[in-house]
Amino acid sequence: MYKTLKIGVFYGGWSSEREVSVRSGKNVLNALLRKNYNATGIDITRNNIKDIVCSHTFDTVFLLTHGKGGEDGTIQGLLESLNINYTGSDVTASALCMDKILTKYFFSGNALPTAPYHIIDSDPLEKNNYRFPAVIKPRREGSSVGVSVLNNMNDLHNYLKEQNNCSEGYLLEDYIKGREFTCGIIGTGNSAMALPVLEIRPKNQFYDYEAKYTDGMTNFIVPAEIQHELSNKIKELSLNAYRAAGCRDFGRVDSIVSDEGDIYLLEINTLPGMTNLSDLPMEAKADGMCYDDLVEHILLSALKRL
Numbered sequence: 505m506y507k508t509l510k511i512g513v514f515y516g517g518w519s520s521e522r523e524v525s526v527r528s529g530k531n532v533l534n535a536l537l538r539k540n541y542n543a544t545g546i547d548i549t550r551n552n553i554k555d556i557v558c559s560h561t562f563d564t565v566f567l568l569t570h571g572k573g574g575e576d577g578t579i580q581g582l583l584e585s586l587n588i589n590y591t592g593s594d595v596t597a598s599a600l601c602m603d604k605i606l607t608k609y610f611f612s613g614n615a616l617p618t619a620p621y622h623i624i625d626s627d628p629l630e631k632n633n634y635r636f637p638a639v640i641k642p643r644r645e646g647s648s649v650g651v652s653v654l655n656n657m658n659d660l661h662n663y664l665k666e667q668n669n670c671s672e673g674y675l676l677e678d679y680i681k682g683r684e685f686t687c688g689i690i691g692t693g694n695s696a697m698a699l700p701v702l703e704i705r706p707k708n709q710f711y712d713y714e715a716k717y718t719d720g721m722t723n724f725i726v727p728a729e730i731q732h733e734l735s736n737k738i739k740e741l742s743l744n745a746y747r748a749a750g751c752r753d754f755g756r757v758d759s760i761v762s763d764e765g766d767i768y769l770l771e772i773n774t775l776p777g778m779t780n781l782s783d784l785p786m787e788a789k790a791d792g793m794c795y796d797d798l799v800e801h802i803l804l805s806a807l808k809r810l
């Protein structure tokens with residue numbers, strides 16, 4: 505009966521992650537068509553969004569709009585107002601996870617381990633207790649845009665001068681030396697489950713924009729070659745974070761494990777990449793779930809809300 509429902513696959517958008525979003529969207533659309541769903545793909549832009557949501561009668565929208573505008577609660581709010589069901593996290597969880605400062609408060613408030621941090625929203629000279637090396641991140645960006653490793657106060661001043669505005673603020677975090685992992689989650693609430701942990705081994709100093717989007721700049725190992733106990737701990741923390749934030753249908757939690765063996769959560773991605781080569785589909789595959797089944801699993805999780 506689900507196969508007759510009208511599914512709109514929204515991709516594109518106007519964030520810096522537009523290109524990846526188009527790839528995610530086309531892959532998901534093809535998977536739904538192969539599964540015989542009544543799906544239509546739409547490249548969303550600032551110009552067409554109003555007409556599309558007003559003139560179409562989708563039973564459910566499959567959102568693949570990564571980044572600002574599409575992953576931060578904005579488009580979710582629009583669909584919510586029009587009473588259109590959609591895949592993925594709701595307005596609150598999306599907005600929370602897109603905001604790196606609010607995410608820090610959320611982690612701390614839920615006893616979820618995260619690196620020590622400072623918020624930089626005024627003249628950094630006012631404080632002098634920063635620790636280096638540190639990682640600085642703009643409050644509301646993704647894809648490592650604006651993320652930089654700083655070694656001293658001088659680096660911090662130069663960084664802020666180059667960025668040229670401090671209006672939204674920045675997060676300054678202790679640099680954690682160790683290994684980076686990501687853990688995909690599928691489902692909602694008590695039905696949510698963690699996929700095998702994937703290790704990200706960038707060739708650069710950290711998983712920067714170049715390492716993310718240039719072929720061969722990063723090695724991915726899934727399942728991660730780590731002790732069972734550590735893998736289970738990463739899964740457990742990732743699942744706890746996902747559930748506590750109220751995330752739905754699918755998501756991915758990034759973390760770093762320090763050389764001392766401590767786990768630090770970096771962030772929750774509420775609308776992770778869904779190209780056939782993205783992390784989450786790779787993790788699902790390692791668990792024996794093919795791409796098309798993964799897409800259907802996410803859709804069915806959202807259809808329960810109809």
Ligand SMILES: Nc1ncnc2c1ncn2[C@@H]1O[C@H](COP(=O)(O)OP(=O)(O)O)[C@@H](O)[C@H]1O
Binds near residue numbers: 641648679680758
């Ligand atoms: N505290 C940290 N210590 C070491 N590396 C970090 C730290 N925070 C972030 N990074 C590196 O920067 C990358 C991007 O940071 P992240 O917080 O995930 O922001 P984004 O939303 O841009 O992906 C991470 O994947 C990791 O490689």
Ligand SMILES: [Mg+2]
Binds near residue numbers: 648758770771
């Ligand atoms: Mg990240």
